[in-house]
Amino acid sequence: FAEAVRIPSVKASDEAGEFVLGSLAPGRYRVVASHAALSRVEAPGVSAGARDVELKLLAGGRIALAVGDESGRPLTAFRAEVWQTAAPLRVELVRARSVVARDGTTMLAGLPEGELQVEVEAPGYAPSGKLPVSVSEEGIAGLKVVLGRGQTLRGRVSDASSKAPL
Numbered sequence: 001f002a003e004a005v006r007i008p009s010v011k012a013s014d015e016a017g018e019f020v021l022g023s024l025a026p027g028r029y030r031v032v033a034s035h036a037a038l039s040r041v042e043a044p045g046v047s048a049g050a051r052d053v054e055l056k057l058l059a060g061g062r063i064a065l066a067v068g069d070e071s072g073r074p075l076t077a078f079r080a081e082v083w084q085t086a087a088p089l090r091v092e093l094v095r096a097r098s099v100v101a102r103d104g105t106t107m108l109a110g111l112p113e114g115e116l117q118v119e120v121e122a123p124g125y126a127p128s129g130k131l132p133v134s135v136s137e138e139g140i141a142g143l144k145v146v147l148g149r150g151q152t153l154r155g156r157v158s159d160a161s162s163k164a165p166l
Contacts, residue, residue, distance in 0.1 A: 024048040033057060038110040040094070060110040061135035066144045067104045067120055074104025075147060078122035082108055083130060085115070111135050118143055126150040 013019045013033075021031070026048050034040040039060030046053055063082070067075045082095040094116065099106045108118075117130035125147035135141050157166045 031055065035110060039112055040110070057110075059137060061113055061137050062140045063108040063111065063116075063118065063133060063135060064140050064142045065106050065108055065118065065120070066142075067099075067122065068144070068146055069125065070146060070148050074102070075122045075125070076100060076102055076104060078104075078120055078147075080106065080108060081119045082111060083117045083119065084112060085117075091117075107140075113137055118145070120145045120147065122147055124150060 011019050011021060021029075028045045028047055030042055030044045031046045031053055032040065032042040033055040035057055038057035041055050041057050043053060043055060065080055067078050067080075069075060077098075077100050079096065079098045081093060083091050084094045086092045094111060095108055097106065097108060113136050114134070116133055116135050118133055119128055119130050121127040126149070128145050128147060131143065131145065133141050133143050158164060159166055
């Protein structure tokens with residue numbers, strides 16, 4: 001038995017933390033709440049018309065990330081993505097941040113506990129690939145990423161019969 005996934009809308013909560021999702025068809029929904037500095041939470045199987053949905057976001061774990069090049073110089077502009085394995089064949093993006101920092105560092109906060117992967121990319125450099133890191137709510141996980149200069153690959157696409165370029 002599979003439950004259909006519906007994505008009716010994205011809403012922000014008001015100053016009292018309250019939200020309203022209107023015009024829902026009858027059925028069950030997965031309600032998700034997130035905040036840049038807190039851990040994401042979801043309530044699966046919420047019935048349309050429910051009035052008592054409460055989503056409590058926790059502080060979550062943190063990763064102190066330092067990014068540099070092969071000579072040890074900090075990279076001042078990069079993008080970091082944090083991924084989590086949600087099921088044997090499903091990996092979900094937990095957090096993504098574009099960073100501009102003179103010292104090449106940033107703090108990634110509001111992360112779920114457990115085994116995560118961090119991937120970093122920067123203009124002119126090859127991406128890091130997914131790097132494993134263990135995160136807990138009690139401390140700060142440190143991760144130093146060194147990126148190497150990216151390589152260029154060139155080629156030609158042609159029709160196999162006529163050899164004409166495509």
